[in-house]
Amino acid sequence: MSGRLLIFGIDGGTFNVLEPMWAEGRLPHLARLRSEGASGVLHTVCPPLTAPAWATFQTGLQPGRHGVFDFLAPPRRGYARRLQNASALSAPRLFDTLSAAGRTVGALNVPLTFPPRPVNGFVVPGMLTPTFADKHLYPSSLGAELRALGGYYVDMNPLYFEEGRDEGFVEELYRVAEARKRAALHLWRSHQPDLFAVVFTGVDRLMHFFWDRPELVRDHYAWLDATLGEFLASAEEEGATVFVLSDHGFGPAEAEIDLAEHLRRHGFLTQKAKRGPSPRRFLEAVAKLDLFDLRKRLPRRWRAAARGQVMERLSVFASVDWQRTSIFPGTATQYGVYLNVAGREPEGIVSRADYEKVRDDFIASLDELYPGLTARALRREEVYHGPFLDDAPDVYLPLWEDGVRLREFSDDPAVAPRRRRPGEHRREGIFFARGPRVAAGAAPEQATLADVYPTATYLMGEALPTGLDGRLLTEIVAPEALAKAPPTYRDYDVGGAGYADGEDADVRARLEGMGYLG
Ligand SMILES: [Zn+2]
Incomplete structure (x- = not known):
């Protein structure tokens, strides 16, 4: 020792x-x-x-x-x-x-x-x-x-x-x-x-x-x-x-690419018309209540709304028509996409038999998304191996190599961009x-x-x-x-432990406010 x-x-x-x-x-x-x-x-x-x-x-x-x-x-x-x-x-x-x-x-x-x-x-x-x-x-x-x-x-x-x-x-x-x-x-x-x-x-x-x-x-x-x-x-x-x-x-980060727009244009992603409040606005409001320590004074019903299932309904992905979506983006900083795989994602439609074809079609479509960039799309198995591989995005887009970031996924074009991130x-x-x-x-x-x-x-x-x-x-x-x-x-x-009930919603609101989860 x-x-x-x-x-x-x-x-x-x-x-x-x-x-x-x-x-x-x-x-x-x-x-x-x-x-x-x-x-x-x-x-x-x-x-x-x-x-x-x-x-x-x-x-x-x-x-x-x-x-x-x-x-x-x-x-x-x-x-x-x-x-x-x-x-x-x-x-x-x-x-x-x-x-x-x-x-x-x-x-x-x-x-x-x-x-x-x-x-x-x-x-x-x-x-x-x-x-x-x-x-x-x-x-x-x-x-x-x-x-x-x-x-x-x-x-x-x-x-x-x-x-x-x-x-x-x-x-x-x-x-x-x-x-x-x-x-x-x-x-x-x-x-x-x-x-x-x-x-x-x-x-x-x-x-x-x-x-x-x-x-x-x-x-x-x-x-x-x-x-x-x-x-x-x-x-x-x-x-x-x-x-x-x-x-x-x-x-x-000198340029930004709208990956969701690309996925929509190529028919990989379908979003329904927007309804209700923007999830990001909501989460930012929650973060602000926290800041002034106001949340404790809210009626219990509202407090509950700032947590749990409401997040699910307000998720930006609530706008996605899963029956007509084969590929959807991960978070912007994750630089990747997930296939909507039957039997894996909750409402998956891509069969295991079609998986490689859908993935190849998406990768082929990228030439148009970023011509002239050096970054090459990577299939996840080219990057990682191990028991958790199925949790990784199916394709990574290493755009950081070219100083390009991804625009946040949104169901509301009217939401102003966050603070600029150069x-x-x-x-x-x-x-x-x-x-x-x-x-x-x-x-x-x-x-x-x-x-x-x-x-x-x-x-x-x-x-x-x-x-x-x-x-x-x-x-x-x-x-x-x-x-x-x-x-x-x-x-x-050794062993492990988890978030207590509701704590994850608090952390999420705070990180949303910082723009780290887009
Ligand atoms: Zn860091």
Whole structure:
């Protein structure tokens, strides 16, 4: 047994922003990590999306084997698509196996850790958590501790994601980030877990909405670098290992494609005339009620309406005529389509016998949708394998490679576009490692997010779990350390949990308000 590990997560961290900042000397701590440790590109999952990415980070498995392909569950479990959460991860996670090995662990704001599973340590869950509340923490006693530090926020308030609130947006972003930093430093110093993972989400939010204002983005990277510096001082003293990593990269989004319009034009998708309120408007209204804490004062009947089955009826997919729809889009950030398969989707019409033909017809139709782009459509089995493959979109359109994003699916052309998003995710994320067993100046080779789990486990001196998709990044380990302690393997075994009744609707309203579920 040896050493502590700090994992400093930067949601959306990219060399596209870091590179120009090295030259200006604005990132002294990351620059030191680079010169004294290993650094390079960390490739994420397909599509480059937060929920499946952190699921891969936690399990060391690709999505075909951990089962999370999006923020939302697959449409075969209902076209309205419920939210995913950590209960979808049945595989043992990094936190579980280290706990089983008798090590202490702590996680702060790691996405997809709600509901928290008991570990040998603590979990303050991140994105996809209903609210900051004692009952959502493990152990729940941590709530009082965090409140004593001046509060803690799971994420920014969605109100600031509306058009015309730039000033409030940036203020809110720093309020959330400062609170998370206070919590992180406190938990790292006073609880001293062997593994501590914290994720900062500010640059992801900024790069989505302010990619075209690089100074705002760079200022926050500089803030992160200074925050990292506060951790490095104590990590160095103890000989702890430090990872800095991102769940995906980032780049400009210069064009937008309306995939639903393409599907309609080619007869794959049929939508009925619009009736009733726009689901997005409704969900945004719910998020706003939440903001002013008004929902509690609503009549019980209305409160119920903000939850559960109403979501189903209000789903944008309520407008789809399933008897005349063979293909429909996934969420915009999922960059894919689902076939409406008989026996799989609730009202599926494509027989298994016709499946390949329908899929081929769709792929052939894409030449017209985006002539001149380099991205090639991928059948899901070209991307993933495993027991959850049937939950993946049937075809992926890797348009991010060309800086193209997909327009949100809507049943109402009158709904104004959301706030403009000039930045979108990329597959090339960042990775830095420094520590007593890390080779200075080394670079990971074709490293993926799945490799973090085994590499972290090895550098902490524990046996690697068997059967992971990720590999130990031996090229970043000092050769003498590797020779002295070759990797050993072990079988670990653990369980899972889910959202309590109604909590998923709350989270959904909040994410809708931020424009993350379109
Ligand atoms: Zn992310």
